[in-house]
Amino acid sequence: MARVSRVPARVSQVSAPVTALGPGRRLGVWFQGCALACPGCMSRHTWDPAGGRELTADRFAELWRQALADGVDGLTVSGGEPLEQPAALAELLAAADRERRSAGVEADLLVYTGWELADATADPATADALARADAVITGRYLAGQPTDLVWRGSANQRIVPLSALGERRYAPHLERRTDRPDLQVRVTDGELRIIGVPRPGDLGRIERELRERGVTVRETTWRP
Ligand code: SF4
Numbered sequence: 001m002a003r004v005s006r007v008p009a010r011v012s013q014v015s016a017p018v019t020a021l022g023p024g025r026r027l028g029v030w031f032q033g034c035a036l037a038c039p040g041c042m043s044r045h046t047w048d049p050a051g052g053r054e055l056t057a058d059r060f061a062e063l064w065r066q067a068l069a070d071g072v073d074g075l076t077v078s079g080g081e082p083l084e085q086p087a088a089l090a091e092l093l094a095a096a097d098r099e100r101r102s103a104g105v106e107a108d109l110l111v112y113t114g115w116e117l118a119d120a121t122a123d124p125a126t127a128d129a130l131a132r133a134d135a136v137i138t139g140r141y142l143a144g145q146p147t148d149l150v151w152r153g154s155a156n157q158r159i160v161p162l163s164a165l166g167e168r169r170y171a172p173h174l175e176r177r178t179d180r181p182d183l184q185v186r187v188t189d190g191e192l193r194i195i196g197v198p199r200p201g202d203l204g205r206i207e208r209e210l211r212e213r214g215v216t217v218r219e220t221t222w223r224p
Helices: 057-069 086-103 117-122 124-129 164-173 202-212
Strands: 009-018 026-031 053-055 074-078 108-112 135-138 158-161 183-188 191-196
Touching (some): 009 057, 026 086, 074 086, 117 124, 135 164, 158 164, 191 202
Parallel strands (some): 074 108, 108 135
Antiparallel strands (some): 009 053
């Protein structure tokens, strides 16, 4: 019997392999919609909750099954703000958990959120949404607190393991720092997407280098 998707997620992007947001090679899903409006956010195109497109849990499960077959190490859910769609996030992570068990693959589930964990767990809907996550990276982006902590944009953001698998995968990275964060650059349909957490100045440098190579940047997602 076909499984029925009750609450499709509104997403901005699905991409693989993602290597700059969590350990190993990953499937990345960016949720659409974020009301936090952090000054300096590089993903302003994900703010509008009516933007993006629908992703049903069934379609996601197909993509995740394929990613598992291709040997990914995990799933990264980012945004936008995934916790603004708690029912859809819960359904998506339930599907991810079901499929990884059925494939017998130890692939971790990581969720980025601008919320603090205490706020997420205080609300039953968002607590339920994170029930199957192995780790979260929490906290708003604060442009005034730059950091060299891996996978984080500002020093206030924390990696919090939530399961035994999350503990094994993320404990070595809680305080790990780098002066050269991984950034992936992907070009599709005239759009250049940067995946990862750039340091202050990185985006301006990339724009300048593109200009020097004759590429005209008409619009960016990191400027109002
Ligand atoms: S940095 Fe993240 S939480 Fe902050 S506005 Fe951008 S998408 Fe939202």
